[in-house]
Amino acid sequence: MPRLPFRPLGAVATAIALLTYVGCSSSSSKDDKGTSSATPGGAKSPAADASKAEPAGGRSSTLFAQWPKPAAVLVVSGEMDGYLEPCGCTQGQLGGLIRRYDFIERLRAQNWPYALIDLGSLIKDPAAARGGFEQAKIKFSIALKALSTFKYNAVALSADDLKVGVGEAMAQFLNNLTEPTKILAANVVPGPGFETIIQPSTIVAAGTVKLGVTAVIDPENIAKLSDPDKDELLPTVKRADDVLPSILAELEGKSDYQVLMVQGSPDEAKRLASAYPGFDIVVSTSAIDDPEQDPQMLNNGKTMLVNVGRRGKYVGAVGFFNDGAKTRYYRVSLNERYDGPATEVKKVIEDEYRSMLKEIGTVENFPRHDYVNGAPGATFAGAESCKTCHPNTFLKWSSTKHALAFESLLRDPKPNTIYDAECVTCHTTGFEYTSGWRSEAATPLLKGNQCENCHGPASKHVAEPDDLSFRKAIALTAQQVDKNRTCYRCHDDDNSPKFDFATYWGKVIHKGLDTYTDPKVHQGAAPKAGKP
Template identity: 70%
Template sequence: MARSSLRPLAVVATAAALLAYVGCTRPDAEKGADGTSSSPPPAAPAADAPTKSFKLFAQWPTPQGILVVSGEMDGYLEPCGCAAGQLGGLIRRFDFVRRMKAQGIPYALIDLGSLIKDPAGARGGFEQAKIKFGIAIKALGAFPYDALALSADDLKIGVGEAFAQFLNGLEGSTKLVAANVVPGAGFETLIVPHVLVQAGPVRLGVTSVLDPGTLAKLTDPDKDALLPTVKRPDDVLPGVLQDLEGRSDYQVLMIQGPPQEARRLATAYPGFDIVIATSEVADPEQDPQMLNGGKTMLVNVGRRGKYVGAIGFFEGAAPRYHQLGLTEKYNGPGSEVKKIIEDEYRGLLKAVGTVENFPRHDYVGGAPGATFIGAESCKQCHPNTFLKWSTTKHAQAFVSLEHDPKPDVTFDAECVTCHTVGFEYNSGWKSAAATPLLKGNQCENCHGPASKHVAAPDDLAFRTALKLTAEQADRNRLCIRCHDEDNSPKFVFETYWPQVIHSKLDTYTDPKVHQGVAAKPADAPTAAKGD
């Protein structure tokens, strides 16, 4: 009992601490006396409104209002820019919403949740995922959103931590919704069973449920105290639906759980006109599934925040659905969300040192005790190989970060991990000041730390430890770690491997190349100079 009674105080204290992290100011939507919230009325375009105008929903008759659905962003705050044609990002989403406002289209905004995903396995590390979560909540508040579904994914940063960030970031009209979850004492108002929102004259009743099985898989010492009651969706939906049907024109259900559960609930409760399901893929089908004789629209918007769904409501006609990819055309000038994502977010990463303080470990495999030393130490014995590497984009990988138009990307661990040497290892990259010789994607990212081989080049064990064949690289998915479907969607190992092959470029007849050198650590600015 003592633990439970103290837990709310601890979370509130955490929330207060987070004020310094993500701030607390946000524009609030107007709210009526009955608790109904609505998006701000359409306003004239601001002075910094998008310069390239185009009519939204030109294929539709004029809608009475539009419900914009997003969700399962999985931590993708914005496209990284590594490849052309990337979709998504909160900055583009905000530009889309601003265009709707400028064109006089009434709207409401809801999000399925899963703002982040698996922070323990995040490329940028747990601390960066936690910061992302707070930044995402603040950005949603800047729109502002009407409803955010409670997601087990978002609780993986820690239930107490998530509650603290919800308390800090969800002030005003943005409500955290879950009809079948009752929070612990002191947090009764944090999670609401449903909200009533308006898109123009269209009244929308919005609710959400969280699959108990999904939540049960979450291991967290605070879960039982802060989320003591989780009911079956079937135990709460009949009552919620009856309430909403008497107060709204359309009833909307968001389901945080397996897609098949969404289909089951949509069929079991045909009173819901729109059901939002989770997705197993990043790029979903364009058209919704129509259930219950065409009455219920079942939609999903994919993962990684690449798309939003727009449901238009029309007088005397059935709702229509349009899936919209957030392409580069939604690139309006500076906005509050742009400042949050590009300036504040990366400013926080720099301030807390997510790169320098990234949790590192020893290199697994390779020569025992070997450390990263940088390509300059390879140059003496492998000059032609070094020359070929130096003309590639791999060699300029860190330079590309330094010249990125987005600010401070060199302090973003998600970027730095693929643009430096040995980032996750104890002797690998730490910072431009501490490890200058590890800038770029160098030899050791493929071959492993080379200090032992450089010191004793004729030692067969050390040399064998660095050997890498095409079969090994492909089997171990070495290249795919960075050349994945997000950053390098056209990458095909069999096509690109011949471009990096560098065997037999050098001869080793000079006796000096067999003597070895005592390579200095990579954090020494003069390492390998004059060797």
């Protein structure tokens, strides 16, 4: 595929891009269950329990052991939301492209023909991404490159992915996707020169089965984008109902099964599935990470409405069988069972991605801002500056995992996590602020999750410990921390799915550990860190 050499009419910024939120996905406690079956072109009915289709054993287990060999399998993914991989901060997480690739490799090893489609939303709201906008762009390009490594057949156009910039996204599509991958949106007409980037549909051959695949996007999702390139690059966005009748008729004449991906609300996907019963499979977005495992069966069992949740924790597998056998669906949990070598994608995700973060300096160049709620002009001073006056409190902190948070990144088996802004933000002190963490060389005294991540920058208090206004600016009670959900900034559903403030506070409580009778503690000192 040719590379995009320039941005016509000032519309496109060339791409160094990748994706938006590499987080961690906490696992569901439920086992995967079998779902529904369908007779091709006929009435569909609930399947016999397929909960043993994928044994709970180790990697040697056969996939879908209770299935007869299918004529083809359609693998459905989508709404990864920037979760290239679980972050490793807690055990039992689901998802990640490396595991997804291992699943596909095992499917391939069983000699089962397959096709791959993705609903899009590879990233989500890059402007609010924990790692910052630039890292989100890098993740987007890495995600696209990974999908090309998989040899995906189709990816639906998503407004979430266009938030890196419409021009940037178009350049990324052109520069990072290779055959056979197609970007689909039947109701979007690209501007001149970009007609080949977004296509209305594609015919995918998987073994003896031909799949007609299309996608639509809610015009409102495009309309909400505030982007100077939008009107030039995506000048025409039609209603789904204006294009689906003709698209469906065309696909029915060329394929055995018809598949629709809907980048809109779940209600809109259900409406379209009911309105156009010619589609055998409709892929919907999900309002939650872990939706119901079974698809909805619509149109008297003719249409299977599927969603695979968010954050890339699951993929769906639709089995098509010869001799009129019923179509089967199974949702696969991407857990440690799929921790195989996945060499090709592992190189992209672990080596290329983080090497790029290091080279570009996403941590050092993170857009920082001043701290607004502390003493005016205060900077981050580091826990060592607190030690003289608060020795027992310092000792208590030193015994917690907070003190070793940065070292845990150095020990991480994944390479170069200290250059990943999404990791560093919770493993260092004051990361997003002007005087906070920048690098191991520039701000070594801000390693780990220290006092000032809760109390705020303390340089003014360190210099003048008896100034009540400076002391008040960093004073904080457990009630305030709990009410403001301060701990949940890092101890979120991804990194600490079982976090409970009352329980964990008991492990770090430090009130009243020090006395201040020694005159030296009232003299003040020059902060050891926190230079602007």
